[in-house]
Amino acid sequence: MAGERGGEEVTLLGHWGSPYVIRVRLALYLNGVPYTYVEEDLRNKSDLLLRSNPVHQTVPVLIHSGRPVCESQVILQYIDEVFVAGSGSASSDFSLLPTDPHERAVARFWAAYVDDEIGAPWDKAFRSGTEEERAEWMGKVAAAVPGLELGLRECTDGGRNGCFFGGAGGVGYVDVVLGGVAPYVHAMEKVSGLRLFDADKTPMLAAWLERFGELEVARAVLPDVDRVVGYVRMIHEKNAAKGAE
Structure with a gap:
Protein backbone atom coordinates (compact mmCIF):
# COMPACT_ATOMS: atom_id res chain seq x y z
CA MET A 1 0.00 0.00 0.00
CA ALA A 2 1.53 3.32 -1.03
CA GLY A 3 0.56 6.90 -1.59
CA GLU A 4 -0.59 9.98 0.22
CA ARG A 5 -3.48 10.76 2.55
CA GLY A 6 -5.24 14.01 1.79
CA GLY A 7 -2.09 15.39 0.22
CA GLU A 8 -0.04 14.44 3.29
CA GLU A 9 2.73 11.92 2.72
CA VAL A 10 2.85 8.91 5.04
CA THR A 11 5.96 6.71 5.22
CA LEU A 12 6.64 3.72 7.43
CA LEU A 13 10.21 2.62 8.15
CA GLY A 14 10.22 -1.02 9.17
CA HIS A 15 11.54 -4.55 9.00
CA TRP A 16 9.32 -7.31 7.68
CA GLY A 17 9.96 -9.62 10.65
CA SER A 18 9.35 -7.12 13.45
CA PRO A 19 6.12 -7.78 15.40
CA TYR A 20 6.11 -4.08 16.29
CA VAL A 21 6.18 -3.08 12.63
CA ILE A 22 3.51 -5.67 11.80
CA ARG A 23 1.10 -4.14 14.32
CA VAL A 24 1.56 -0.69 12.75
CA ARG A 25 0.90 -2.12 9.29
CA LEU A 26 -2.26 -3.77 10.65
CA ALA A 27 -3.46 -0.42 12.02
CA LEU A 28 -2.70 1.45 8.80
CA TYR A 29 -4.60 -1.16 6.81
CA LEU A 30 -7.61 -1.10 9.13
CA ASN A 31 -7.74 2.69 8.96
CA GLY A 32 -7.37 2.68 5.19
CA VAL A 33 -4.24 4.86 5.25
CA PRO A 34 -2.14 4.76 2.06
CA TYR A 35 1.55 4.83 2.84
CA THR A 36 5.00 4.21 1.45
CA TYR A 37 6.82 1.34 3.11
CA VAL A 38 10.63 1.43 3.44
CA GLU A 39 12.30 -1.84 4.43
CA GLU A 40 15.29 -1.19 6.69
CA ASP A 41 18.47 -3.25 6.86
CA LEU A 42 18.92 -3.28 10.63
CA ARG A 43 22.60 -4.16 10.25
CA ASN A 44 23.13 -1.06 8.10
CA LYS A 45 20.52 1.45 9.20
CA SER A 46 19.62 4.24 6.82
CA ASP A 47 20.37 7.89 7.51
CA LEU A 48 16.62 8.50 7.40
CA LEU A 49 16.05 6.05 10.25
CA LEU A 50 18.92 7.44 12.32
CA ARG A 51 17.64 10.99 11.83
CA SER A 52 14.02 10.06 12.48
CA ASN A 53 14.65 8.02 15.65
CA PRO A 54 17.99 9.23 17.04
CA VAL A 55 17.21 8.05 20.59
CA HIS A 56 16.54 4.33 20.03
CA GLN A 57 17.45 4.00 16.33
CA THR A 58 14.84 1.27 15.94
CA VAL A 59 11.81 0.52 13.79
CA PRO A 60 8.95 1.18 13.40
CA VAL A 61 8.99 4.87 12.61
CA LEU A 62 5.97 6.54 11.03
CA ILE A 63 6.78 9.72 9.14
CA HIS A 64 3.72 11.88 8.53
CA SER A 65 4.26 15.02 6.44
CA GLY A 66 7.94 14.93 7.33
CA ARG A 67 7.38 14.56 11.08
CA PRO A 68 8.45 11.24 12.68
CA VAL A 69 6.50 9.31 15.31
CA CYS A 70 8.35 6.52 17.14
CA GLU A 71 7.46 3.48 19.30
CA SER A 72 4.72 1.16 18.04
CA GLN A 73 2.02 1.78 20.65
CA VAL A 74 2.53 5.53 20.36
CA ILE A 75 2.22 5.19 16.59
CA LEU A 76 -1.01 3.18 16.92
CA GLN A 77 -2.57 5.86 19.08
CA TYR A 78 -1.36 8.55 16.68
CA ILE A 79 -2.95 6.74 13.75
CA ASP A 80 -6.19 6.40 15.69
CA GLU A 81 -6.27 10.11 16.55
CA VAL A 82 -5.11 11.59 13.25
CA PHE A 83 -6.54 9.46 10.45
CA VAL A 84 -10.23 9.05 9.76
CA ALA A 85 -11.07 5.49 8.80
CA GLY A 86 -11.18 4.92 5.07
CA SER A 87 -12.00 2.19 2.60
CA GLY A 88 -9.89 -0.40 4.41
CA SER A 89 -12.03 -0.14 7.53
CA ALA A 90 -14.93 -2.29 8.61
CA SER A 91 -17.10 0.81 9.05
CA SER A 92 -16.95 4.57 8.54
CA ASP A 93 -16.61 5.20 12.28
CA PHE A 94 -13.89 2.62 12.90
CA SER A 95 -11.54 3.29 15.79
CA LEU A 96 -8.89 1.10 17.39
CA LEU A 97 -9.52 2.47 20.88
CA PRO A 98 -13.04 2.59 22.34
CA THR A 99 -14.65 5.96 23.03
CA ASP A 100 -15.60 5.10 26.62
Missing part, protein backbone atom coordinates in the same frame (compact mmCIF):
# COMPACT_ATOMS: atom_id res chain seq x y z
CA PRO A 101 -12.75 6.29 28.92
CA HIS A 102 -12.86 3.20 31.15
CA GLU A 103 -12.91 0.78 28.21
CA ARG A 104 -10.05 2.75 26.67
CA ALA A 105 -8.06 2.43 29.91
CA VAL A 106 -8.74 -1.31 30.01
CA ALA A 107 -7.52 -1.68 26.42
CA ARG A 108 -4.32 0.21 27.22
CA PHE A 109 -3.78 -1.97 30.30
CA TRP A 110 -3.95 -5.20 28.32
CA ALA A 111 -1.83 -3.77 25.50
CA ALA A 112 0.84 -2.91 28.08
CA TYR A 113 0.49 -6.44 29.48
CA VAL A 114 1.19 -7.89 26.03
CA ASP A 115 4.39 -5.86 25.70
CA ASP A 116 5.63 -6.11 29.29
CA GLU A 117 4.73 -9.69 30.23
CA ILE A 118 4.90 -11.41 26.85
CA GLY A 119 6.88 -9.23 24.44
CA ALA A 120 9.75 -8.35 26.78
CA PRO A 121 10.69 -11.92 27.85
CA TRP A 122 10.09 -13.16 24.31
CA ASP A 123 12.61 -10.61 23.06
CA LYS A 124 15.08 -11.91 25.68
CA ALA A 125 14.48 -15.44 24.45
CA PHE A 126 14.97 -14.33 20.86
CA ARG A 127 18.37 -12.90 21.77
CA SER A 128 19.52 -15.80 23.97
CA GLY A 129 22.63 -17.68 22.96
CA THR A 130 21.79 -21.07 24.48
CA GLU A 131 18.77 -23.34 24.42
CA GLU A 132 18.66 -23.28 28.22
CA GLU A 133 18.43 -19.49 28.36
CA ARG A 134 15.87 -19.46 25.59
CA ALA A 135 13.74 -22.07 27.36
CA GLU A 136 13.88 -20.07 30.59
CA TRP A 137 12.65 -16.88 28.94
CA MET A 138 9.98 -18.67 26.90
CA GLY A 139 8.82 -20.23 30.16
CA LYS A 140 8.13 -16.70 31.41
CA VAL A 141 6.17 -15.98 28.23
CA ALA A 142 4.10 -19.14 28.68
CA ALA A 143 3.46 -18.25 32.33
CA ALA A 144 1.98 -14.89 31.27
CA VAL A 145 -0.42 -16.33 28.68
CA PRO A 146 -3.14 -17.42 31.18
CA GLY A 147 -3.33 -13.82 32.39
CA LEU A 148 -3.99 -12.72 28.82
CA GLU A 149 -6.73 -15.35 28.59
CA LEU A 150 -8.38 -13.67 31.58
CA GLY A 151 -8.09 -10.35 29.78
CA LEU A 152 -9.84 -11.71 26.72
CA ARG A 153 -12.60 -13.10 28.93
CA GLU A 154 -12.99 -9.72 30.59
CA CYS A 155 -13.11 -7.81 27.31
CA THR A 156 -15.66 -10.17 25.76
CA ASP A 157 -17.76 -10.98 28.85
CA GLY A 158 -16.68 -14.59 28.73
CA GLY A 159 -17.06 -14.80 24.96
CA ARG A 160 -20.65 -13.60 24.94
CA ASN A 161 -19.62 -10.23 23.56
CA GLY A 162 -17.59 -11.25 20.53
CA CYS A 163 -14.30 -13.10 20.11
CA PHE A 164 -11.86 -10.18 19.91
CA PHE A 165 -10.44 -7.88 22.56
CA GLY A 166 -12.48 -5.13 20.95
CA GLY A 167 -15.59 -6.96 22.17
CA ALA A 168 -18.77 -6.36 20.23
CA GLY A 169 -16.93 -3.69 18.25
CA GLY A 170 -14.74 -6.38 16.68
CA VAL A 171 -11.01 -5.95 16.19
CA GLY A 172 -9.57 -3.26 18.44
CA TYR A 173 -6.38 -1.89 19.92
CA VAL A 174 -5.30 -4.99 21.87
CA ASP A 175 -6.04 -7.26 18.91
CA VAL A 176 -3.68 -5.21 16.74
CA VAL A 177 -0.98 -5.13 19.44
CA LEU A 178 -1.21 -8.89 19.91
CA GLY A 179 -1.69 -9.48 16.18
CA GLY A 180 1.93 -8.53 15.58
CA VAL A 181 3.10 -11.71 17.32
CA ALA A 182 0.49 -14.03 15.76
CA PRO A 183 2.90 -15.36 13.10
CA TYR A 184 5.47 -16.03 15.82
CA VAL A 185 2.97 -18.00 17.90
CA HIS A 186 2.56 -20.32 14.92
CA ALA A 187 6.28 -20.31 14.16
CA MET A 188 7.31 -21.29 17.70
CA GLU A 189 5.13 -24.37 17.53
CA LYS A 190 6.98 -25.43 14.38
CA VAL A 191 10.42 -24.51 15.70
CA SER A 192 10.23 -25.89 19.24
CA GLY A 193 6.84 -27.56 19.64
CA LEU A 194 5.73 -24.85 22.09
CA ARG A 195 2.01 -24.20 21.72
CA LEU A 196 1.52 -20.90 23.51
CA PHE A 197 -2.20 -20.56 22.79
CA ASP A 198 -3.29 -24.09 23.62
CA ALA A 199 -6.94 -24.99 23.02
CA ASP A 200 -7.10 -26.99 26.26
CA LYS A 201 -5.37 -24.46 28.52
CA THR A 202 -6.36 -21.16 26.89
CA PRO A 203 -9.32 -21.93 24.62
CA MET A 204 -10.33 -18.33 24.03
CA LEU A 205 -6.86 -17.31 22.89
CA ALA A 206 -6.64 -20.38 20.67
CA ALA A 207 -9.95 -19.37 19.06
CA TRP A 208 -8.76 -15.77 18.82
CA LEU A 209 -5.60 -16.85 17.00
CA GLU A 210 -7.58 -18.83 14.45
CA ARG A 211 -10.19 -16.14 13.86
CA PHE A 212 -7.68 -13.33 13.68
CA GLY A 213 -5.76 -15.21 11.01
CA GLU A 214 -8.93 -15.47 8.92
CA LEU A 215 -9.43 -11.70 8.76
CA GLU A 216 -8.79 -9.84 5.52
CA VAL A 217 -6.32 -7.54 7.28
CA ALA A 218 -4.35 -10.52 8.60
CA ARG A 219 -4.19 -12.17 5.18
CA ALA A 220 -3.03 -8.88 3.66
CA VAL A 221 -0.40 -7.94 6.25
CA LEU A 222 0.92 -10.90 8.25
CA PRO A 223 4.10 -12.49 6.89
CA ASP A 224 4.13 -16.11 5.81
CA VAL A 225 4.66 -18.41 8.78
CA ASP A 226 7.29 -20.52 7.02
CA ARG A 227 9.29 -17.37 6.31
CA VAL A 228 9.06 -16.48 10.00
CA VAL A 229 10.18 -20.00 10.92
CA GLY A 230 13.26 -19.58 8.75
CA TYR A 231 13.97 -16.19 10.30
CA VAL A 232 13.65 -17.54 13.86
CA ARG A 233 15.99 -20.44 13.12
CA MET A 234 18.51 -18.11 11.51
CA ILE A 235 18.51 -15.84 14.59
CA HIS A 236 18.86 -18.85 16.91
CA GLU A 237 21.83 -20.15 14.92
CA LYS A 238 23.43 -16.71 14.82
CA ASN A 239 23.08 -16.25 18.59
CA ALA A 240 24.38 -19.78 19.27
CA ALA A 241 27.45 -19.05 17.17
CA LYS A 242 28.06 -15.83 19.09
CA GLY A 243 27.77 -17.66 22.39
CA ALA A 244 30.32 -20.23 21.28
CA GLU A 245 32.97 -17.60 20.47
